[in-house]
Amino acid sequence: MPHRHLLSPITLRAIHLPNRMIMGSMHLGFEGLPDAWPRLAAFYAERARGGIGLIVTGGVAPNEQGNFGPDGTVLTSEAELPGHQLITQAVHREGGRIIMQILHCGRYSRMKDIVAPSAIRAPINSATPRELTDAEIVQTVADYANCARLALLAGYDGVEVMASEGYLINEFLAPRTNKRTDRWGGDLHGRMRFLVEIVRAVRQALGEAKMMSVRLSMVDLVEDGLSADEVVAVAQAIEIEGCDLINSGIGWHEARVPTIAHTVPQGVWSWATARVKAAVKIPVAASNRIKTPDLAESLIAEGQCDLVSMARPLLADPAFAAKVARGEASTINACIGCNQGCLDPIFSGGAATCLVNPRAGREGEFMARPPCETKRIAVVGGGPAGLACALEAAKRGHAVTLFDAAPQLGGQFILAQTVPGKEEYAATPAYYAQALTQAGVTLRLGRAAAASDLTGFERIVLATGIRPRKLDLPGADHPKVVGYEDILSGAKRAGARVAIMGAGGIGFDVALTLVGEDHEADFNAQWGIDRAFTHRGALAEPSAPPPPKRAITMLQRKPDRPGASLGKTTGWIHKAHLQRHHVDMLAGVTYRRIDDAGLHVTLNGEDRLIEADTIVVCIGQEPRRDLADELKALGRDVQLIGGARDASKLDALAAFEEGTRLGLAL
16 A cells, blocks of 8 residues: 555554644744634644644743744633634544644743743844743743643643744753753753653643653754754653653754755755654654655655654645545645745744645635536636636636646746756646646647637636846847846856846846756755764754856845845745855846946946856846737736736735635636
């Protein structure tokens, strides 16, 4: 049987799991809103319906000081139980199992009076924490136990103690943040006392029937983090105290090593989990960049872990586990690791959803209802907006025909998947190609749709996308000037000296593509990760990059820092990678002309020549509306969506949502 290890049951304490798939904890960003509890209940219920073995909630603070901030959740009294009971009842009605994560944010909190083991400010927080007193630490341990007791009253099947990612417990464990000389600091025995006391108290509060997971940092990826032997010693200590499952955490939020973005190889952290699994007798779950059933199966089969924890893949497809169980893994709507719909909004104060599944976190908004009357609908354009619209309309019963001039579906995703690190973007067009066929959509690919092709359709939706904005500059027609599509598609090769006009998302994609030709095969060496774990935090000196094949200069008119518009959780990775390869980035330039010498600009009031053999134009897009104008002249009603409606911001997140909403409304 395919995926037989992944689908094998397991019992944790008295909680029976039908498979080895866990939905890992994630903060959703709407926990503080008035409608939070019904939304959370609907969100988790859909994942339970989708067959996931175990759900772990987003972090719930055991006291006010540990809260995320205004958008966080605390559980300190029975008065707060009704909302949690909505969640547990909804999950249990679907036959699911759910545990509540208890998380004290420590110095990462956005509350006013933040606390930590020592008064050391986190690099990602502007506030300096106050050092906890001995009495406050003892009270915090009691708060964890009280929170666990209340979780049982709320109907949860157990709790997870969050001891990873640089939050309070992790701060006590690491010399980096624990400078105490009392019984809660010093050697490892003192530094792990806080966690051990919490696990002991929580175990007592839970009793013998309910399970306890501890999310433990397998590798901190920060200076003065835990050593290899210390990670194992902590794992063994919490096993003795009654932990039933060790869930993997990888890296602190302040670490300058990427851990879950699409540039991180899948399964790259399994070695850290395997070290702990080999040292304990209780089950251990692997996490971070495990997104396919095949990878999850192989990790368990090879003995590197007992279960797998996945968060974002369950945003992308809540029926992930059920599809694996039915032998339909090929139909999973795969997470592409972009972070555009989930982590980027969360770290910018917004709410999480998913680029490839706009329903995520908003299940009540996207209700599919049969239309009053089925119609023949033409959707022109096979990019994100057109794909989403066509699929939703067809699933509701409409007769849909999808036209696209390209021989394959995907639109801008066809280019995106050529960028090094974005190869996973290919999964989305592949998913839609299969889903559209199953929904009965007729595909007309490889030829641009003409107005005459659209006669007989009762509704016409134009998702014809964008075209690159033309360069209006003396010398714009010079042979060395190329468009970004030429480079990303491989139609043209760049010379030894390259000037990229534009430092937005597409400009960075071009630079990453050109730099990507200087291939760096070893992710660990590139980012200075020591798999031998000979140093604290498993950090080493990054390897030297290969000599660059090109001199690349990125330029933008805006005076802002280049890359400022990139995703909050991925932009820094791209910038660091380009800086490593000596890509020069200039802001606040005025373009003057192009000639045989290169690109002439003005920078800081001075004229400057950017010597270039190739000049790549990435200065924005315009809506592609030729067909719309033709149809309107014939008196036909058309509806524009995606880039065809508004190309001012090329945004796949908005395009998928817009297409989905229209497909549900037609």
